[in-house]
Amino acid sequence: MNITQEKIDDLNAVVKIKISPEDYTEKVDKTIKEQAKKSNLPGFRKGMVPPAHIKKMYGKSILIETINGLLSENLNKYLTDNKVEVLGQPLPVMDDTKDFKWDGTDEFEFDYELGLAPEVKFEISAKDKFTQYIVKADEETLASRIKNIRRSYGKMTNPEVSAGDDVLYAELAQLNADGSVFEEGVKHTGSIRLDSVKDKAILKSLTGVKKDDVLTIDIQKAFGSDAAVIAKLLGIEEEQATALTGKFQVTVKNVNRLEEADLNQEFFDKIFGEGVVTDEAGFTAKITEEIESMFKQDADRKLQNDMYTQLTEKVTMDLPDTFLRKWLKATNEKLSDAELEEGYADFAKNLKWTLIENKIIKDNSIEIKYEDVFKTAKQRLEAQFRMYSPAPMPEDQLAQYTTTFLQEKDNGNRIFEEVKALKVFDYIQSVATLKPEEIAYTKFAEMN
Structure with missing residues (x-):
């Protein structure tokens, strides 16, 4: 086997690999014999298939696999032994003029493009x-973190009237343009987190409500057209949530409040x-x-x-x-x-x-x-x-x-x-x- 490198410039090169029959014949014959011992073909006892029969049926594919193995192994070894620093991986050069017979007599030649790593020169010093x-x-950040921790260890209560960061458990129903319930529209029971409502006017309308109150909101305006939030609230896909328009009727079923834990020794x-x-x-x-x-x-x-x-x-x-x-x-x-x-x-x-x-x-x-x-x-x-x-x-x-x-x-x-x-x-x-x-x-x- 002969491997040579032709430098095109400082950043590009071509590696040429020549493979002759003496490089691959022994490996091919060994693989054929091993496969003959393992094969179970009709008309032959297991392990008694003649190597010639295996060669006739699978010789070409075995040869191709052997050549590919030799190329990979020897190209990598050449680059390592010669300390060729490459970027990416070698790319085979396609050459339609080469017509191999794949009959065990070919002299193969394959070319690979290389992208060479540049020489890197720099110095880091106190001037950097x-x-x-x-x-x-x-x-503000500290207060927010303390509040979240206290709420994580707090308890759930059900106040009569909503306020602050409460959660409204409610039935939501899509409305027609005239304000009536759209019977074939989206209907779902979900939880509205007041701290996720983006529109100030809608947030104000949801504050101070109690169980069984009914009100109307513009769903896209309420949540800043956040498809993920709307989809989760209504139990639909985000794609559907993005296209959703119009108003929704909100029927409050319960007001939930997460009370902050007391700052005591137990906490x-x-x-x-x-x-x-x-x-x-x-x-x-x-x-x-x-x-x-x-x-x-x-x-x-x-x-x-x-x-x-x-x-x-x-x-x-x-x-x-x-x-x-x-x-x-x-x-x-x-x-x-x-x-x-x-x-x-x-x-x-x-x-x-x-x-x-x-x-x-x-x-x-x-x-x-x-x-x-x-x-x-x-x-x-x-x-x-x-x-x-x-x-x-x-x-x-x-x-x-x-x-x-x-x-x-x-x-x-x-x-x-x-x-x-x-x-x-x-x-x-x-x-x-x-x-x-x-x-x-x-x-x-x-x-x-």
Whole structure:
């Protein structure tokens, strides 16, 4: 077998692979004999099928499979042994002039296009400057979080008259233009959350109502044409909800109110464990710490995005764009030309960042260990669980969840890539200049 590379330019090359009968004959014959021993064909005892018969029936397909295996194995080995850094995957060059007989005597030659990775040159130093935001909990955000937690541990009551964030359990019926009930229209009994009503006038009409009250609302106006909310309320598909017009009759069947839990020792112990918090000030401090910890994750993402943007703009490199466009089309059959052009700039930018990441990791001998992946996955899962309850999950149970989570290949790969990115960002932070700046969450949110 003979493999050669012809460089077209610094970013493109063609690999030529020549395969002669001595490269494949022995493998083909071995496969034929093995298949003969396993075959169970009419007219022959099992395992006694003559190899010649197998060759006559399946020889061509066995040969094709053998050649494909040799191509894949030896092309990858050649690229690895010769340290050829490619982008995407090698693409076979179609040549209609070649007409192989596939009879075991062919001298094969196959060509593959390569997109070569460019040489990446850059240096990160203290001259690279970034703002490191320290996000603080403002009164509005803190009050909202405390309210949600107290309601999560509160109790349901049924006041006579609706107010605030109550939920109306009601019958809803679509109306005709004249205000009568549309008998063939949408009818459903559901829960109207007052805090989901967008129109102020409609919200006012739903406030102060009691059981058995009947009123009329414009369903699209009430919920800001949010198809998902309307579909859930009426028990219909989102597509139908989007097209729905007209008004609905609302017959109140009940008023539900979730009362906030009292700020007492029983409540504190239930959330944080016995004796950890003993008064309202300690409770507020704990919640502040919790939400500012979540804000830190948002601030870290902002810093990382700023690093990504600044460095991809700073580092100049050319890519084999023509090859990459061809490769994307070849590996995504449903990708239209319009979709390719629309998304190529983002694809190229992300690829550029990957090359920057790889250089930082290589130049600084950065290692990614399993314990790093496990720790990160565990932190992500713990953060998800805390969204539903501030009470910490037992350590052994969280560890078991993490192990199960990482056994899913996609989860493991995703967390590995996340850890890789985090280690690169950590390195950048250790070298660049970071300027700390405190900012209220409401102001920070406006920046994103």
